[in-house]
Amino acid sequence: xxxxxxxxxxxxxxxxxxxxxxxxxxxxxxxxxxxxxxxxxxxxxxxxxxxxxxxxxxxxxxxxxxxxxxxxxxxxxxxxxxxxxxxxxxxxxxxxxxxxxxxxxxxxxxxxxxxxxxxxxxxxxxxxxxxxxxxxxxxxxxxxxxxxxxxxxxxxxxxxxxxxxxxxxxxxxxxxxxxxxxxxxxxxxxxxxxxxxxxxxxxxxxxxxxxxxxxxxxxxxxxxxxxxxxxxxxxxxxxxxxxxxxxxxxxxxxxxxxxxxxxxxxxxxxxxxxxxxxxxxxxxxxxxxxxxxxxxxxxxxxxxxxxxxxxxxxxxxxxxxxxxxxxxxxxxxxxxxxxxxxxxxxxxxxxxxxxxxxxxxxxxxxxxxxxxxxxxxxxxxxxxxxxxxxxxxxxxxxxxxxxxxxxxxxxxxxxxxxxxxxxxxxxx
Numbered sequence: 001x002x003x004x005x006x007x008x009x010x011x012x013x014x015x016x017x018x019x020x021x022x023x024x025x026x027x028x029x030x031x032x033x034x035x036x037x038x039x040x041x042x043x044x045x046x047x048x049x050x051x052x053x054x055x056x057x058x059x060x061x062x063x064x065x066x067x068x069x070x071x072x073x074x075x076x077x078x079x080x081x082x083x084x085x086x087x088x089x090x091x092x093x094x095x096x097x098x099x100x101x102x103x104x105x106x107x108x109x110x111x112x113x114x115x116x117x118x119x120x121x122x123x124x125x126x127x128x129x130x131x132x133x134x135x136x137x138x139x140x141x142x143x144x145x146x147x148x149x150x151x152x153x154x155x156x157x158x159x160x161x162x163x164x165x166x167x168x169x170x171x172x173x174x175x176x177x178x179x180x181x182x183x184x185x186x187x188x189x190x191x192x193x194x195x196x197x198x199x200x201x202x203x204x205x206x207x208x209x210x211x212x213x214x215x216x217x218x219x220x221x222x223x224x225x226x227x228x229x230x231x232x233x234x235x236x237x238x239x240x241x242x243x244x245x246x247x248x249x250x251x252x253x254x255x256x257x258x259x260x261x262x263x264x265x266x267x268x269x270x271x272x273x274x275x276x277x278x279x280x281x282x283x284x285x286x287x288x289x290x291x292x293x294x295x296x297x298x299x300x301x302x303x304x305x306x307x308x309x310x311x312x313x314x315x316x317x318x319x320x321x322x323x324x325x326x327x328x329x330x331x332x333x334x335x336x337x338x339x340x341x342x343x344x345x346x347x348x349x350x351x352x353x354x355x356x357x358x359x360x361x362x363x364x365x366x367x368x369x370x371x372x373x374x375x376x377x378x379x380x381x382x383x384x385x386x387x388x389x390x391x392x393x394x395x396x397x398x399x400x401x402x403x404x405x406x407x408x409x410x411x412x413x414x415x416x417x418x419x420x421x422x423x424x425x426x427x428x
Contacts, residue, residue: 033321037067038082039093039308040075042255044277044342051338056328063321071254076389083107088313090322094140095308096131097199097392100383101427102311103134109314110137111323118323120331121348127380128347131306134383140309141326144344145370147302147377148200148291149272150192155284156266160184162191166289167372168296171232178241181266191241192267193259194248196233197399199392201269201291204301205229207378208294217385219420227413230402234409245403255281272366273307273344279362286362288369290376300378304370307344341366387427394419 039049046069053065068089070078076098082088088107102108115121115138121129125145132140150169157163160181164173178191195201203213212220236242247264251257255274259265261281268278269291279286290302310326312319329335333354336346341363346352356367398416401407407415 033063033318035063035065035091035318035322035325036089037065037091037325038075038079038089039067039069040072041069042071042277042281044280045069048339048342052329052335055332055334055338056325059328060324063318063325065325071252073253086315088315090313090316090318091326092311092313093143093308094311095389096305097384097388099132099140099309099311100134101386101389103137103139104386107314108139109312109316109319110139111141111312112138114323118320119327123331123348123350125347125349127304128306131380132309140306140311141330142306142309142344142347143330144273144307144341145304145347146271146273146307146344147304147370147373148204149270149275149369150267150289150291151260151270151275151278152267152287152289153260153282153284154287156181156185156189157191160191160266162266164289165296166287167376169289169292170296170298171236171292171294174241174292175236175239178236179239182240189263190243190259190265192236192243193251193265193269194233194237194242194245194399194403195269196230196403197248197396198269199395200271202229202395203381204291205232205294207303207381208298208301210300212381214382214384214388218424219417221417223414223417225413226416227409230399230409230412233399234402237403245400248403249400271305271307271344272369273341275366275369276340276342276362288365290373299376302373302377303380304373304377305380306347345370385424385427387423390423391420394423 039045049069050067053067057063057065079092083102092108094102099108111119119141121141124142128142128145129138132138132142161184162177162180164177174192181189181191206212206221206225211225214220233242243259243265247259250262251259255261255277258268258278260268260278272288275286275288293301310329312322316322330348331351333351336351336355337358340355340359345367346355359367395416398412402409402412
């Protein structure tokens with residue numbers, strides 16, 4: 001969806017223009033700037049984002065911002081098309097899978113020259129600064145700290161007599177307890193969605209086994225690992241612990257199509273910040289837990305990621321104005337209050353201190369979850385190689401082939417691995 005300049009913003013900008021004319025020539029930075037902003041997310045994120053945009057433009061009437069938001073599945077094709085056509089927005093929300101690829105293409109501008117001047121990152125956590133650094137240059141400003149998480153419907157689980165330990169529950173728990181949810185709901189719901197095609201969940205499982213997705217630009221897992229992964233989810237599917245392939249196929253990655261929102265699953269595998277957005281769409285109270293563990297004492301699967309970044313287009317005609325907005329977005333208490341933790345726990349300690357006491361219950365749960373990860377969490381992995389986004393899509397496709405019986409786990413494991421090798425080879 002695209003949100004053009006509002007009437008109030010137009011009037012403010014017009015007033016500023018008249019004032020500027022009366023005063024004569026003004027410095028280039030103060031001249032009118034028309035910015036474009038693009039981000040992925042649902043309506044809840046859009047409302048918060050445009051709330052901050054309104055706050056910023058009210059204080060900076062010489063700057064207008066046209067915003068556009070899309071669901072995850074539609075977002076990346078749109079950004080790719082805009083980039084290829086030389087029509088990038090000034091400010092682009094970036095994901096860790098894609099930021100390295102776009103930076104190395106020269107599509108994103110380094111921000112180092114702005115730091116300490118127009119961009120204040122002095123209160124940012126060190127790991128959040130590292131996460132946005134590509135090849136020694138700061139490319140993205142973290143919009144929040146997040147980690148992989150399971151969001152679950154507390155009422156559905158309670159009605160089914162299912163109880164899990166949020167920080168220690170396992171795949172065995174899902175296998176053994178999952179059928180209870182199906183029985184309790186007369187087959188209308190399963191305990192969990194089919195996570196076999198979720199890259200973040202697969203990575204978490206690999207890390208618990210002492211492996212990783214990538215190392216030095218190559219896969220850090222073996223074909224046998226992929227086969228084992230697909231076998232795990234085949235067992236869960238056969239036990240009716242997870243939803244059917246038909247129901248899973250409806251999930252396009254947008255919040256509204258998630259099995260949890262459609263009352264087809266009592267859970268969703270996502271990131272911690274999404275608890276807030278899901279709660280706006282689910283009437284029952286939601287809880288938050290880790291991804292399933294391979295054992296109750298397993299560690300290292302999770303890590304403190306940057307939920308997303310704001311990056312500056314290398315073709316922006318108004319980089320100073322864009323940086324001014326980004327700085328306002330991450331460093332203004334009023335903005336932080338509007339945003340809450342929907343994009344993650346603020347990366348700035350000053351903003352965390354400013355907003356945490358006033359957060360609602362679900363937002364407080366997100367903050368506590370990140371803190372409770374403690375020693376469970378491991379180090380942040382290196383920036384994924386180019387084409388990591390393509391591989392993410394390939395895993396989802398291959399998982400669907402297994403789920404629908406078109407390919408066995410034994411065949412799908414090596415096939416997916418070979419596809420990863422070929423994809424990385426093309427992009428190297």
